[in-house]
Amino acid sequence: MGTETSPAWVDHVAAALERAGHRSGAARQAVVELLGEQDCCLTAQEIFDTLRDRDRAIGIASVYRVLELLSSLALVQRIDVNDSAARYEALHPSGHHHHHLVCDECGQVIAFEDRGLEEAIESLSEQLGCAVESHDVLLHGSCPNCTVPAAA
Amino acid sequence: MGTETSPAWVDHVAAALERAGHRSGAARQAVVELLGEQDCCLTAQEIFDTLRDRDRAIGIASVYRVLELLSSLALVQRIDVNDSAARYEALHPSGHHHHHLVCDECGQVIAFEDRGLEEAIESLSEQLGCAVESHDVLLHGSCPNCTVPAAA
């Protein structure tokens, strides 16, 4: 894990923020860089804790503020996995993204992608007569670890 | 609206609860009947308020308790629409169900169904090597009302 998402997205965000008339700031920068490193979604608390551990501590209010801003500019996607805390992840300008399987046993969130699914959703949005801007697919089940009882 | 989901599902729930060794109770009965009438999802608060308006008031704690029980028995599905309150709706034993479009303008939740989408998810779950028990697709965009600026 680590570099999949990194530099291009961080630059993209910087450009988009500047275009939208925002200044740079330490807290926002730290959150963006952290999100850029991730392969999958993080909760606000995880972002807060990780930055504190790295001696780049910022206020929890700033975490939420940055996430809301990025979300409103379609730079991150908010994902709700039914475990009370929302998660956020980088949203690529290319539209390339993935979806999530939530393990109902251990709570782990696993990312996956599937072309067929994307196509089904695309053709669906045309039929609906609504402007579909983003979509999120959430599967519930058991992850490989929990599926095999012996390995649990 | 009103009768699409109704009697069969309520009976199904009653049977499943008895099978699981639960007694009947007024609060639970009221929640199940209300859910059985719905075509789409309700929040816990909506359930609480509606029952109070019908002079079948029950404690808010009971609402949550019943929803959790039904959810754990796969009799209702919990849906998180990113607006802070979770929503719940009847889950049919036939597997027949629908998904949701959330209007980012007005917050309205619209139900839809699509065979192609279901098929894509089914074939996907086979590939994943995980036991997928349920799935939920959430589209974000604008509902017909909000899509046409003139009608807003």
Add this chain to the structure above:
DNA sequence: GCGCCCAATGATAGTTGCTCTCACTTGGCC
């Protein structure tokens, strides 16, 4: 029908994820 036992219920206090407020700091144009 009567009584007993435990599941079901409801009021309320507590927890928690998140938002609001406001004083302070900082970036960036002059």
Add this chain to the structure above:
DNA sequence: GGCCAAGTGAGAGCAACTATCATTGGGCGC
């Protein structure tokens, strides 16, 4: 360097949800 708005952080506030616990009532044995 000075100014001012944007950015930030601490902490209060809010709302959804959960835990607790005393009371109620369903349903079985009698």
